[in-house]
Amino acid sequence: MQQTHRVAVIGLGLIGGSMAIDLKRRGFASEIIGVEADPVNAAAALKIGLADRMVPYDECVREADVIILAVPVGTVLKMLPDILDRIGECAGIENPGRTGGNQGAGVIRKVVLDVCSVKECLVRSVHCHPMRKCYVPTHPMAGTEYSGPWAAMPGLFDGRACIICDSGESDSHSLRVAEALYSALNMRLIYMNASGHDVHAAYVSHISHITSFALALTVLEKEKDEKHIFDLASGGFSSTVRLAKSNADMWVPIFSRNRDNVLRVMDTYMEKMKEFRAAIAEGNEDNIRSLIEDANRIKRIIR
Amino acid sequence: MQQTHRVAVIGLGLIGGSMAIDLKRRGFASEIIGVEADPVNAAAALKIGLADRMVPYDECVREADVIILAVPVGTVLKMLPDILDRIGECAGIENPGRTGGNQGAGVIRKVVLDVCSVKECLVRSVHCHPMRKCYVPTHPMAGTEYSGPWAAMPGLFDGRACIICDSGESDSHSLRVAEALYSALNMRLIYMNASGHDVHAAYVSHISHITSFALALTVLEKEKDEKHIFDLASGGFSSTVRLAKSNADMWVPIFSRNRDNVLRVMDTYMEKMKEFRAAIAEGNEDNIRSLIEDANRIKRIIR
Numbered sequence: 314m315q316q317t318h319r320v321a322v323i324g325l326g327l328i329g330g331s332m333a334i335d336l337k338r339r340g341f342a343s344e345i346i347g348v349e350a351d352p353v354n355a356a357a358a359l360k361i362g363l364a365d366r367m368v369p370y371d372e373c374v375r376e377a378d379v380i381i382l383a384v385p386v387g388t389v390l391k392m393l394p395d396i397l398d399r400i401g402e403c404a405g406i407e408n409p410g411r412t413g414g415n416q417g418a419g420v421i422r423k424v425v426l427d428v429c430s431v432k433e434c435l436v437r438s439v440h441c442h443p444m445r446k447c448y449v450p451t452h453p454m455a456g457t458e459y460s461g462p463w464a465a466m467p468g469l470f471d472g473r474a475c476i477i478c479d480s481g482e483s484d485s486h487s488l489r490v491a492e493a494l495y496s497a498l499n500m501r502l503i504y505m506n507a508s509g510h511d512v513h514a515a516y517v518s519h520i521s522h523i524t525s526f527a528l529a530l531t532v533l534e535k536e537k538d539e540k541h542i543f544d545l546a547s548g549g550f551s552s553t554v555r556l557a558k559s560n561a562d563m564w565v566p567i568f569s570r571n572r573d574n575v576l577r578v579m580d581t582y583m584e585k586m587k588e589f590r591a592a593i594a595e596g597n598e599d600n601i602r603s604l605i606e607d608a609n610r611i612k613r614i615i616r
Numbered sequence: 617m618q619q620t621h622r623v624a625v626i627g628l629g630l631i632g633g634s635m636a637i638d639l640k641r642r643g644f645a646s647e648i649i650g651v652e653a654d655p656v657n658a659a660a661a662l663k664i665g666l667a668d669r670m671v672p673y674d675e676c677v678r679e680a681d682v683i684i685l686a687v688p689v690g691t692v693l694k695m696l697p698d699i700l701d702r703i704g705e706c707a708g709i710e711n712p713g714r715t716g717g718n719q720g721a722g723v724i725r726k727v728v729l730d731v732c733s734v735k736e737c738l739v740r741s742v743h744c745h746p747m748r749k750c751y752v753p754t755h756p757m758a759g760t761e762y763s764g765p766w767a768a769m770p771g772l773f774d775g776r777a778c779i780i781c782d783s784g785e786s787d788s789h790s791l792r793v794a795e796a797l798y799s800a801l802n803m804r805l806i807y808m809n810a811s812g813h814d815v816h817a818a819y820v821s822h823i824s825h826i827t828s829f830a831l832a833l834t835v836l837e838k839e840k841d842e843k844h845i846f847d848l849a850s851g852g853f854s855s856t857v858r859l860a861k862s863n864a865d866m867w868v869p870i871f872s873r874n875r876d877n878v879l880r881v882m883d884t885y886m887e888k889m890k891e892f893r894a895a896i897a898e899g900n901e902d903n904i905r906s907l908i909e910d911a912n913r914i915k916r917i918i919r
Contacts, residue, residue: 454848454850455850455851456850456851456852457851458852473850473851474847474848474850476848501847503847503848513839513844513848514848516834516835516838516839516845517835517839517844517845517848517849517850517853518848518850518852518853520831520834520835521831521852521853521856521857522852523889523892524827524830524831524856524889525856525911526888526892526907526908526911527827527885527888527889527892527911528823528824528827528885529911529912529913529914530888530907530910530911531819531823531881531884531885531888532819532820532823532914533910533911533913533914534884534888535819535881535884536816536819536820539916539917541816541820542819542820542914542917542918543917543918544777544804544806545757545777545779545806545816545817545820545821546820546917546918547757547758547759547776547777547820547821548758548759548760548776549759549761549821549824549825549858549859550820550821550824550918551918551919552855552856552858552859553824553827553828553855553856553858553859554824554914554918555852555855555856555918556852556855556856557911557912557914558912558914558915558918559908559912561904561905561908561909561912564904564908565901565904565905565908566901568896568904569896569899569901569904572896572897572899575896576893576896576897578834578838579889579892579893579896580893581834581837581838582830582831582834582889583886583889583890583893585829585830585833585834585837586826586827586830586882586885586886586889587886589826589829589830589882590879590882590883590886593871593872593875593878593879593882594875594879596872596875598868598869598872601864601867601868601871601872602864602868604829604833605829605862605864605867605868606864607832607833607836608828608829608830608832608833608836608860609832609860609861609862609864610832610836611832611835611836611845611857611860611861612861613842614842614845614846614849615845615846615849615853615854615857615858615861616854
């Protein structure tokens with residue numbers, strides 16, 4: 314029988330809210346305890362039914378046994394050590410004298426996980442924390458270009474990949490809970506170290522957002538008449554520019570925290586653009602063709 | 617009552633094939649006469665039922681009253697004067713002595729239109745042709761990243777925009793036939809001159825394809841292990857890279873024929889990428905935020 318959990322979700326936006334929906338309806342969570350700093354989002358989350366009740370941040374660790382940090386990475390960086398401190402305090406109260414480590418499976422039952430798109434800065438920030446083993450760094454790779462509690466939807470994670478980082482640094486209980494949680498979300502689990510994660514995330518996710526933002530900026534600058542964009546935007550343009558609707562609160566800290574990897578991918582990308590530009594400028598159809606046919610190899614990989 | 621037409625479709629790929637499907641089932645075409653240089657595509661088009669019969673290129677003008685050129689722009693450039701010559705010959709045979717112009721509505725009933733994504737080079741190439749008025753340059757802005765007769769589908773054009781260029785250069789009969797044809801495809805008609813079309817097409821269509829090709833090339837170069845791309849590709853990456861599956865036969869001549877407009881948009885795009893890069897490299901979160909929020913304005917325009 315599946316074990317049920319009291320799950321605190323800090324940040325009931327697209328990701329946190331969608332997790333809340335499926336964890337509750339699929340029986341992983343007996344209760345969803347919401348934490349939401351923004352009063353409008355908090356009211357919406359309750360009204361939509363993403364959480365059973367809302368509690369102040371200070372109370373969520375005490376009330377829940379699984380804590381999901383679904384806020385931007387800059388906020389997670391500040392919260393995570395504090396959450397681990399509080400887990401330590403709870404463990405200390407329940408098991409006096411045993412706060413220093415996490416020996417004895419079954420002693421500390423609280424687990425915290427984050428869902429950020431950047432991982433290395435997070436694992437570094439709590440590397441020496443005595444409760445580090447209660448933390449599982451995860452990245453469920455799903456989303457849409459929308460944000461806020463009203464963007465939350467059932468089934469968002471079904472069939473997508475979830476990366477679990479540095480799994481050897483979490484204790485077996487925490488890891489098992491995280492794995493059960495993502496299994497309830499129907500995700501494919503992939504294990505990777507945090508620095509490898511950040512490299513791959515830059516290639517297959519962060520750069521797509523930057524190219525989309527740059528495309529939107531280009532078209533908005535060039536097409537002063539928005540009606541033209543509206544009239545002429547084909548399905549191709551819409552899908553390529555879709556990510557440019559993404560939320561700054563989420564993406565600013567991602568680019569900033571994964572700076573070196575993102576810059577490296579951007580440099581390669583700009584090299585490719587320059588090759589394309591040169592081929593077009595020279596009217597070299599053979600070179601244009603060979604670039605396109607090289608790019609077409611993506612067909613074999615992406616449906 | 618809707619007038620029906622014998623419609624020749626030259627090139628039964630994604631666009632030609634999808635037009636054939638809807639023109640037939642919606643009663644605009646009494647018969648679809650297919651012309652397809654590639655024997656595999658020709659056999660597939662017949663088997664799928666895109667055309668009622670196939671004829672050699674040489675015969676299609678004589679057999680049809682509407683001729684749709686749905687082949688790459690380089691091929692259209694070669695075919696279009698020849699098609700207009702043949703229309704002139706048919707008119708001369710049917711109406712001896714009247715091939716020099718197109719006076720007398722009702723005399724010449726044959727209409728040719730192309731569906732290319734580049735227009736100025738086409739209208740220039742037949743500017744002085746005596747049968748120019750039988751030609752309607754059009755661009756139905758719809759498509760997918762797939763190609764060939766097997767990519768054709770019903771409803772592809774419903775609700776999308778179709779640009780009709782330099783409409784004053786076509787005679788009223790030809791224009792009416794083209795308008796009725798695109799109305800049967802449920803398209804929104806937009807009128808524009810050919811050079812304006814090419815500028816807008818570069819902004820909202822051609823550049824999206826280049827950014828997508830460059831993204832695919834970047835990820836394929838950086839991620840030597842294709843399994844990683846497959847595993848990690850999120851919905852965001854897939855939608856941004858989708859156009860990179862597009863066919864070289866179609867896109868090489870587009871980039872080459874719309875070179876100056878495409879280069880100008882690429883230059884603006886690369887400026888935007890550089891601004892992004894500088895903001896990230898400097899760790900200037902205010903600048904990153906302001907770029908993202910500027911790009912977010914696309915939300916108001918694109919669903």
